[in-house]
Amino acid sequence: MDTTFVKGLQVIEALATHPQLTGVTELAKHLGLTKSNAHRLLQTLVACGYVRNLEQSGKYELTLKLWELGAAVVGRLDLKTVAVEYMERLCQLSGETVHLSVLEGTEVIYLDKVDSPHPVRAYSRVGGRAPAYCVATGKALLSYASASLIDQISLELKPFTPYTLTTPNELRNELEKQRQLGYAVNRGEWRDGVCGIAAPIWNAGGHVCAAIGVSGPSDRFKPRNLKLLAPTVVSVAQQISARLGYRPQRETAAATAGVAELAASAA
The missing domain is CATH 3.30.450.40 (GAF domain)
Known part of the structure; x- marks a missing residue:
């Protein structure tokens, strides 16, 4: 099993279910990751279009890309x-x-x-x-x-x-x-x-x-x-x-x- 990929999915799930916008420190603590590991995963997800960084607050949130993919599946x-x-x-x-x-x-x-x-x-x-x-x-x-x-x-x-x-x-x-x-x-x-x-x-x-x-x-x-x-x-x-x-x-x-x-x- 690719543990890095699994951790990336865990980041997505955490961002989706957390009631508020999330920062690196909070996310790392929630998932049991180091801050550098959490930051690296977030940057990868940002680059792929699944997450956006709200620069003024330093928080992260999901984009609608997952919804778009889900809608495509449902449509089929x-x-x-x-x-x-x-x-x-x-x-x-x-x-x-x-x-x-x-x-x-x-x-x-x-x-x-x-x-x-x-x-x-x-x-x-x-x-x-x-x-x-x-x-x-x-x-x-x-x-x-x-x-x-x-x-x-x-x-x-x-x-x-x-x-x-x-x-x-x-x-x-x-x-x-x-x-x-x-x-x-x-x-x-x-x-x-x-x-x-x-x-x-x-x-x-x-x-x-x-x-x-x-x-x-x-x-x-x-x-x-x-x-x-x-x-x-x-x-x-x-x-x-x-x-x-x-x-x-x-x-x-x-x-x-x-x-x-x-x-x-x-x-």
Whole structure:
């Protein structure tokens, strides 16, 4: 291992995490380096464009070069490419059809899917659309949508089955509940007899960019089954989010529990 290179990385990490601008003496003390060693590392990083020296104060700070590199990496991450292995795993764990969806206007579009091995399963097609307020992935996305979009959808509510949400209050209450739980449920609201559960996926910018969910016939999606499946769905969404660069400030209890559930199920 190149110890000089490692020390350089430690300097970068220290500058990134220290709450205030840092001088040579303080940095050397923090990292257990000699002042001459710390100064030499800082000068190398300055020459490479990763650090700048604020000459008036003698302090050092990071430039935006690391951010530029990170943004380039994030920009190459393709949602479908990242999500596919997690979709396949979720299908294996649940035995149900898995969907990856994004929001477009008031509808969801199915970007990708992995079919259930069961002969009786949810029917859908990649590129297909559904009213966002009627399906689990759509409701997971709407839980974090703008108030103006929710207002727009509230004016377009219409029943597709006896279970469809048809009033603005029902929709808003449902979305608030889902936001607290960390996942959304479809109780046969789009197609009678087809249910689902989904969780939002977050990107590196801290925004919900997609949703992943499972769906199938209602006789396999009883309330107890949905409750048992929820932590696994949330955990898979959380892992995809992490691969996309999302770093949450705090996690819901459901998401935290989901990590343990997924690990136990995969073991």
